[in-house]
Amino acid sequence: xxxxxxxxxxxxxxxxxxxxVAYRKPNESILKCLLQKDSIVHDVSDFTESGFVLAPFDNKxxxxxxxxxxxxxxxxxxxxxxxxxxxxxVQAQPKNPISSEKQKQFHIQLVERxxxxxxxxxxxxxxxxxxxxxxxxxxxxxEIFKKLLSTYQSAxxxxxxxxxxxxxxxxxxxxxxxxxxxxxxxxxxxxxxxxRGTLDVIWQKKEKEEQQIVTDFIVKSFQSSVSSLQCSDRxxxxxxxxxxxxxxITANLNPQSxxxxxxxxxxxxxxxxxxxxxEKAKQFILANEGYHREYYSGFLGELNFKxxxxxxxxRRNVENNAYAVIKDTSDFYVNLRCMQLKDNKAFIYIGxxxxxxxxxxxxxxxxxxKAEVIKxxx
Numbered sequence: 476x477x478x479x480x481x482x483x484x485x486x487x488x489x490x491x492x493x494x495x496v497a498y499r500k501p502n503e504s505i506l507k508c509l510l511q512k513d514s515i516v517h518d519v520s521d522f523t524e525s526g527f528v529l530a531p532f533d534n535k536x537x538x539x540x541x542x543x544x545x546x547x548x549x550x551x552x553x554x555x556x557x558x559x560x561x562x563x564x565v566q567a568q569p570k571n572p573i574s575s576e577k578q579k580q581f582h583i584q585l586v587e588r589x590x591x592x593x594x595x596x597x598x599x600x601x602x603x604x605x606x607x608x609x610x611x612x613x614x615x616x617x618e619i620f621k622k623l624l625s626t627y628q629s630a631x632x633x634x635x636x637x638x639x640x641x642x643x644x645x646x647x648x649x650x651x652x653x654x655x656x657x658x659x660x661x662x663x664x665x666x667x668x669x670x671r672g673t674l675d676v677i678w679q680k681k682e683k684e685e686q687q688i689v690t691d692f693i694v695k696s697f698q699s700s701v702s703s704l705q706c707s708d709r710x711x712x713x714x715x716x717x718x719x720x721x722x723x724i725t726a727n728l729n730p731q732s733x734x735x736x737x738x739x740x741x742x743x744x745x746x747x748x749x750x751x752x753x754e755k756a757k758q759f760i761l762a763n764e765g766y767h768r769e770y771y772s773g774f775l776g777e778l779n780f781k782x783x784x785x786x787x788x789x790r791r792n793v794e795n796n797a798y799a800v801i802k803d804t805s806d807f808y809v810n811l812r813c814m815q816l817k818d819n820k821a822f823i824y825i826g827x828x829x830x831x832x833x834x835x836x837x838x839x840x841x842x843x844x845k846a847e848v849i850k851x852x853x
Contacts, residue, residue: 481551484510486617489636496527496541498633499624500806501648504553506624509546516639517542522736525779528807529635529643532768533761534743539640540778553624578605579839585763586835592759593831600688601750601759603838604826606766607846609853611819619644619816622852627715631808633775643770645813646849648714651774652742654735655782656802657728659701663690664712665747665828666720667841674711676718681832683709686720688830689746692753693724696741701726715812715848735805739774747828748772748809769815771824776807812849823849 485508488495494511509527519528519538526546530538582605589601620634627646636642649664666682690706697704704726712721749772750756760768782804815822825845827838 476549476551478551478554481506481508481549482617482621484508484549485634489617492638494541494637494640496529496633496635497620498527498631498635499553501629501631506551506553508549509541509543510549511541511546511637513545514638515545516637517545519778522734522739522778525781527635527776528778529640529770529773529775529810530743531770531773532744532748533757534740538773539637541637543780578607581605581765582839582842583835585765586829586833586838588763589759589829590831590833590835593829598756598759599751599830600685600746601756601829602746602748602772602826603760603829604764604768604772604824605842606771607823607825609821609823609850611816611821611853614816614819614821616642616644616816619852626852627812630714630812631776635775641769642816643810643813644816645810646715647808647811647813648712648719649747649809649811651745651776651807651809652739652805653807654728654803654805656804657730658725659697659728660723660725661693661742663693663722663724663745663747664719665689667827667845668718669844670713670716670718674713674718676711678711678720681830682720684832685828685830686722688751690722690724692746692751693742697724697726697738700729700738700741702729703727715851717844717848739807743774744772745809748811748826750828768824770810771813771815772826773810774807775810776805778805778807779803780805812845814849821853825849 485495485497488510493514495508497508499506517540519540524540524542526540526542528538528540585603589603592598616634623632623644623646630646630648632646634644650662653660663686665686666678668676707723709720709722711718782802813824823846825842827841829838
């Protein structure tokens with residue numbers, strides 16, 4: 476489909492207040508969209524459904540699904556987009572300094588409470604976040620989505636809308652889970668510092684320990700459900716103007732001892748966006764953050780899509796078709812670096828992992844740096 480026609484259909488769907496999701500996977504050129512034919516809110520019950528799922532942080536709440544059977548699927552090829560041009564399609568009002576100082580003091584005190592609890596051995600790690608509100612003179616989600624696409628080419632970029640749920644956009648660097656047939660892969664992503672022109676940086680003990688906590692949790696969560704589990708060496712990756720530590724984890728699923736619903740229940744929320752022990756950390760978050768995360772730090776992506784693969788890509792087309800295999804694939808990403816648009820306001824969500832060595836003032840500054848990643852789009 477032609478690029479302009481693709482976005483015209485999305486825009487018309489949005490004007491008619493019908494649900495849709497448009498998205499592009501990391502480092503890919505294919506842009507996809509599901510246009511739901513009705514305005515029903517479809518829930519995910521057992522993860523045997525097929526469609527695009529948006530799941531909240533609190534896994535006691537049901538994920539929302541745009542089902543393939545109730546939607547039109549569109550594809551287009553992403554053209555080369557400028558990455559440095561500022562289109563200026565939306566103007567943010569200056570931040571209220573009094574409100575900002577209150578936010579800062581609240582977050583610093585929150586981190587102090589978490590550090591004290593960790594030092595008492597109540598927790599090993601807690602991930603704390605905040606919600607920042609920006610008033611907009613104009614908000615065009617489709618134009619914001621286009622700018623996200625051109626700015627964050629190595630991220631999972633999306634625009635998700637349901638008139639009865641809300642409007643969310645983001646560019647997340649973190650994979651929660653990818654499953655192709657019986658092959659599984661995920662990543663342990665944690666630790667943050669500003670990008671200053673090189674990936675050759677020194678990581679402090681706090682960041683290394685935080686990232687190792689996430690890796691160990693994922694490995695332990697998978698042990699009873701997988702075989703041939705492998706962890707890559709730890710590496711530094713760039714996401715926007717930030718650097719993170721990443722370990723890639725791969726394994727084979729054991730069909731007789733695992734299903735997708737149970738696997739996600741074990742994995743989500745991970746220590747990268749919640750903490751450890753998981754349930755105790757989650758209760759601390761829900762009781763102390765002072766706002767409802769909703770879909771921030773939840774997950775989203777393709778659920779049980781059909782993917783056709785050939786045994787040998789160098790064979791002639793006829794032979795390729797004969798040996799092609801259709802596999803169920805699921806591809807989920809953690810909903811980070813995201814925003815919610817509502818009533819000409821952008822609500823930006825940012826957070827960071829707290830351990831016994833965390834410095835409250837520095838943790839605040841980290842959230843400021845992360846906020847700049849997504850605010851640069853506005």
